[in-house]
Amino acid sequence: MSAKNELLALLRQSEGFVSGEELSRRLGVTRAAIWKNIELLRAEGYTVESVTRRGYRLRDVPDSISEAEIRANLCGHGSFGCRVVSLPSVDSTNEEAKRQGDAGAPHGSVFVADEQTGGKGRLGRRWISPPGSGLWFSILLRPDVLPNEVTGVTLLSAVAVCRGIRALTGCEAKIKWPNDVVIGTKKVCGILTELSAEMEHIHYLIPGIGVNTGTESFPPELADRATSLLLETGRPVRRAALLGKILEEFELLYDRYGVSSFPEEYRSLCVTVGRTVSLRRAGRQLVGTACGVADDGSLLVKTRSGETLTVSSGEVLVQGFYGEHIEGA
Amino acid sequence: MSAKNELLALLRQSEGFVSGEELSRRLGVTRAAIWKNIELLRAEGYTVESVTRRGYRLRDVPDSISEAEIRANLCGHGSFGCRVVSLPSVDSTNEEAKRQGDAGAPHGSVFVADEQTGGKGRLGRRWISPPGSGLWFSILLRPDVLPNEVTGVTLLSAVAVCRGIRALTGCEAKIKWPNDVVIGTKKVCGILTELSAEMEHIHYLIPGIGVNTGTESFPPELADRATSLLLETGRPVRRAALLGKILEEFELLYDRYGVSSFPEEYRSLCVTVGRTVSLRRAGRQLVGTACGVADDGSLLVKTRSGETLTVSSGEVLVQGFYGEHIEGA
Numbered sequence: 001m002s003a004k005n006e007l008l009a010l011l012r013q014s015e016g017f018v019s020g021e022e023l024s025r026r027l028g029v030t031r032a033a034i035w036k037n038i039e040l041l042r043a044e045g046y047t048v049e050s051v052t053r054r055g056y057r058l059r060d061v062p063d064s065i066s067e068a069e070i071r072a073n074l075c076g077h078g079s080f081g082c083r084v085v086s087l088p089s090v091d092s093t094n095e096e097a098k099r100q101g102d103a104g105a106p107h108g109s110v111f112v113a114d115e116q117t118g119g120k121g122r123l124g125r126r127w128i129s130p131p132g133s134g135l136w137f138s139i140l141l142r143p144d145v146l147p148n149e150v151t152g153v154t155l156l157s158a159v160a161v162c163r164g165i166r167a168l169t170g171c172e173a174k175i176k177w178p179n180d181v182v183i184g185t186k187k188v189c190g191i192l193t194e195l196s197a198e199m200e201h202i203h204y205l206i207p208g209i210g211v212n213t214g215t216e217s218f219p220p221e222l223a224d225r226a227t228s229l230l231l232e233t234g235r236p237v238r239r240a241a242l243l244g245k246i247l248e249e250f251e252l253l254y255d256r257y258g259v260s261s262f263p264e265e266y267r268s269l270c271v272t273v274g275r276t277v278s279l280r281r282a283g284r285q286l287v288g289t290a291c292g293v294a295d296d297g298s299l300l301v302k303t304r305s306g307e308t309l310t311v312s313s314g315e316v317l318v319q320g321f322y323g324e325h326i327e328g329a
Numbered sequence: 330m331s332a333k334n335e336l337l338a339l340l341r342q343s344e345g346f347v348s349g350e351e352l353s354r355r356l357g358v359t360r361a362a363i364w365k366n367i368e369l370l371r372a373e374g375y376t377v378e379s380v381t382r383r384g385y386r387l388r389d390v391p392d393s394i395s396e397a398e399i400r401a402n403l404c405g406h407g408s409f410g411c412r413v414v415s416l417p418s419v420d421s422t423n424e425e426a427k428r429q430g431d432a433g434a435p436h437g438s439v440f441v442a443d444e445q446t447g448g449k450g451r452l453g454r455r456w457i458s459p460p461g462s463g464l465w466f467s468i469l470l471r472p473d474v475l476p477n478e479v480t481g482v483t484l485l486s487a488v489a490v491c492r493g494i495r496a497l498t499g500c501e502a503k504i505k506w507p508n509d510v511v512i513g514t515k516k517v518c519g520i521l522t523e524l525s526a527e528m529e530h531i532h533y534l535i536p537g538i539g540v541n542t543g544t545e546s547f548p549p550e551l552a553d554r555a556t557s558l559l560l561e562t563g564r565p566v567r568r569a570a571l572l573g574k575i576l577e578e579f580e581l582l583y584d585r586y587g588v589s590s591f592p593e594e595y596r597s598l599c600v601t602v603g604r605t606v607s608l609r610r611a612g613r614q615l616v617g618t619a620c621g622v623a624d625d626g627s628l629l630v631k632t633r634s635g636e637t638l639t640v641s642s643g644e645v646l647v648q649g650f651y652g653e654h655i656e657g658a
Contacts, residue, residue: 098525122529146642147524148477154528178528192527195476196427199483199507199522200451200642313475313529 011058019055073244079108093138094208101204112137147197153259164246177272186227224323276319340387348384402573408437420447422467423537430533441466476526482588493575506601515556553652605648
């Protein structure tokens with residue numbers, strides 16, 4: 001660890017003020033070096049009080065996703081976050097995870113970026129990821145299952161994000177099938193999972209998660225569809241804290257369910273069930289009522305003709321969500 | 330096409346001799362250029378007869394995997410081989426296919442190499458691929474199915490290789506479950522399929538195929554397990570011709586079955602069924618009799634206690650094959 005990060009860790013642990021003399025002694029550097037590193041921390045946005053004869057105190061931390069800030073927010077038990085790669089800008093955190101996965105990065109590695117220049121959404125869409133406005137990250141998993149046994153991971157990811165958002169903001173985050181996280185009727189988080197595999201062996205599985213944290217406003221065409229934690233609560237959330245909480249919840253769920261079984265909590269979080277939905281099937285747009293989620297994660301939809309469809313992929317519009325009004329609903 | 334490849338194509342089409350004058354006229358180059366290109370072809374191993382006043386005749390082609398030689402062996406209808414990349418040496422044709430797949434190479438692209446320096450087999454094994462001794466290639470597929478619907482591709486690949494080997498050599502190639510191609514009791518071809526996907530969309534699916542064509546002898550530890558087409562027939566087979574035939578058969582099967590359904594022909598080619606087999610299950614080595622192949626490609630094994638197991642992955646030893654003697658069989 002660098003002297004700066006050691007200093008930060010010491011300040012973080014301390015309840016009140018710590019004298020320059022003690023910091024100098026514990027880090028084994030001169031008091032001039034302590035002062036220099038305090039200035040470096042201030043330049044990064046840390047609020048460090050300094051009072052003559054009392055010393056230094058950490059009063060506030062910035063919304064930083066530096067590796068030091070992320071490490072300070074990991075719960076410390078578990079392997080998720082064993083390796084953290086934080087980048088100012090990247091094409092897509094999933095692409096970075098794939099590159100490093102190909103090069104042998106271990107299970108539990110986390111890739112996070114302040115900005116994605118080519119962020120990806122489901123179904124080939126773009127995911128707008130401007131600097132500082134959201135938490136964009138990917139987790140590299142190496143589960144020992146067959147490639148056709150991983151559908152649970154996307155449900156798990158959505159549940160973990162709900163838990164993380166609820167714990168840190170109190171917002172009632174829920175899930176729009178299959179894995180959008182919504183607050184009210186608007187999307188706050190999207191998840192795109194990718195994998196690389198042989199027929200009998202998974203090289204890696206990568207859930208990529210994008211949470212709108214600090215966006216202050218959306219363009220008019222998105223205002224009905226998208227929201228951010230800032231817009232919902234009026235208060236900023238620290239991305240490193242949210243990341244730490246989501247990783248902790250994700251690992252708890254992963255250890256309990258793996259990627260092959262169904263996390264029961266998904267059902268109670270899924271807002272799609274019970275609502276009027278619209279979807280394409282065999283070239284036609286059908287309307288029906290979502291009546292449940294099967295154990296393989298498929299959405300069950302009862303059509304007006306009384307037939308029950310099993311929907312395992314594609315887009316499902318939900319009446320009243322994302323500004324959708326379904327014809328005849 | 331280069332003048333050399335145009336010249337080669339002309340010589341290939343011609344039944345008998347073609348005069349230098351006619352070649353010069355049809356290619357629009359000088360007779361000196363014709364002579365120069367004939368010399369280039371000879372340097373590549375082509376046997377071109379030249380007889381005064383009659384002209385030139387192509388008498389024999391080398392075992393080359395140049396793109397020109399491969400193109401000349403494609404059946405011409407179909408999209409497999411729409412793009413052919415032939416390399417003198419590569420880490421692994423699957424790795425090359427993945428790199429070019431990430432960069433957008435189209436469905437049906439084929440990647441072939443004279444030598445693989447890091448050839449890969451199933452279950453993390455190495456696949457020895459010295460220059461000139463085998464046909465090492467990968468096909469890039471972009472099927473429009475879900476990632477858990479691709480298990481058929483590995484069965485399809487094995488059937489296509491059997492058909493190709495039978496057509497070109499007359500050898501009775503068969504399949505050891507799941508997708509080794511064998512002649513007699515020895516392996517002549519291995520297949521490793523890899524894929525990159527999202528939960529709802531396959532980026533690409535790559536069957537990688539390695540056929541031992543020209544190996545003259547195997548080291549003692551492999552002599553019981555491995556064979557080559559040269560060892561089986563005593564005659565060399567041209568890799569470009571074999572590749573062309575396998576691609577043709579593969580595309581026929583692919584168009585008929587896709588990657589999600591079971592190619593019925595697999596059952597009649599599978600030598601494992603009816604034999605004593607041994608496999609690991611829950612930490613124990615079990616012995617039983619292979620009694621069939623399910624429609625999802627799983628091997629059905631009846632154990633001595635009368636139970637029927639469904640085996641979908643891992644290694645299955647077969648009595649009498651690859652020099653295996655199963656204890657108590």
